[in-house]
Amino acid sequence: GQQVMQIPQYQHVQEGEDFTTYCNSSTTLSNIQWYKQRPGGHPVFLIQLVKSGEVKKQKRLTFQFGEAKKNSSLHITATQTTDVGTYFCAVQGSNYKLTFGKGTLLTVNP
Amino acid sequence: ETGVTQSPTHLIKTRGQQVTLRCSSQSGHNTVSWYQQALGQGPQFIFQYYREEENGRGNFPPRFSGLQFPNYSSELNVNALELDDSALYLCASSLAVNREAFFGQGTRLTVV
Numbered sequence: 001g002q003q004v005m006q007i008p009q010y011q012h013v014q015e016g017e018d019f020t021t022y023c024n025s026s027t028t029l030s031n032i033q034w035y036k037q038r039p040g041g042h043p044v045f046l047i048q049l050v051k052s053g054e055v056k057k058q059k060r061l062t063f064q065f066g067e068a069k070k071n072s073s074l075h076i077t078a079t080q081t082t083d084v085g086t087y088f089c090a091v092q093g094s095n096y097k098l099t100f101g102k103g104t105l106l107t108v109n110p
Numbered sequence: 111e112t113g114v115t116q117s118p119t120h121l122i123k124t125r126g127q128q129v130t131l132r133c134s135s136q137s138g139h140n141t142v143s144w145y146q147q148a149l150g151q152g153p154q155f156i157f158q159y160y161r162e163e164e165n166g167r168g169n170f171p172p173r174f175s176g177l178q179f180p181n182y183s184s185e186l187n188v189n190a191l192e193l194d195d196s197a198l199y200l201c202a203s204s205l206a207v208n209r210e211a212f213f214g215q216g217t218r219l220t221v222v
Contacts, residue, residue, distance in 0.1 A: 042213040043213045044213070045211060090152075092208060096158050096160075096208065097158070098155055100154075
């Protein structure tokens with residue numbers, strides 16, 4: 001089945017520093033989704049990327065889909081304590097199965 | 111906040127028992143998926159229902175079964191509970207099978 005590798009597993013930053021998490025696949029992806037899960041909460045949809053080389057921004061968050069559609073990244077500029085949580089990438093297979101990466105847990109020191 | 115609601119929020123069961131978890135999907139969403147999330151892991155796809163039919167299944171044994179009702183609400187049933195079934199069970203609804211998923215708050219199941 002489709003698998004995605006997500007790195008790093010953990011990232012601790014000082015408030016104001018930038019943060020990036022990466023998602024990689026050995027196969028070409030039709031699309032990729034990103035979710036955020038706060039501690040004790042449930043995953044919340046952030047964005048879906050579909051096109052090769054696509055870049056989308058949401059305030060301080062920048063999402064990229066690689067030219068070969070095999071990798072993606074989420075970059076947060078000037079982190080805030082509200083950014084704390086686990087960020088997951090997820091890809092959809094032919095049987096509609098949404099496969100999640102293992103996530104990157106972001107902690108922010110105020 | 112999404113319109114997906116799950117019940118109960120917490121549940122403790124004994125090994126070997128059976129459990130039913132419930133999910134009300136967001137208004138207008140005809141697709142419901144269930145996920146199991148162990149502590150520190152990403153959600154694992156159990157199955158998806160579209161218009162009352164199972165539409166896809168992950169690597170879970172047959173003792174995990176489900177239903178979707180005409181109003182698109184859904185149930186997840188787990189028979190012969192095992193200790194490893196302890197996890198957060200998440201329901202997610204979407205407008206269509208390939209659209210973004212909106213998750214409920216989950217049911218925390220503990221099997222003792």
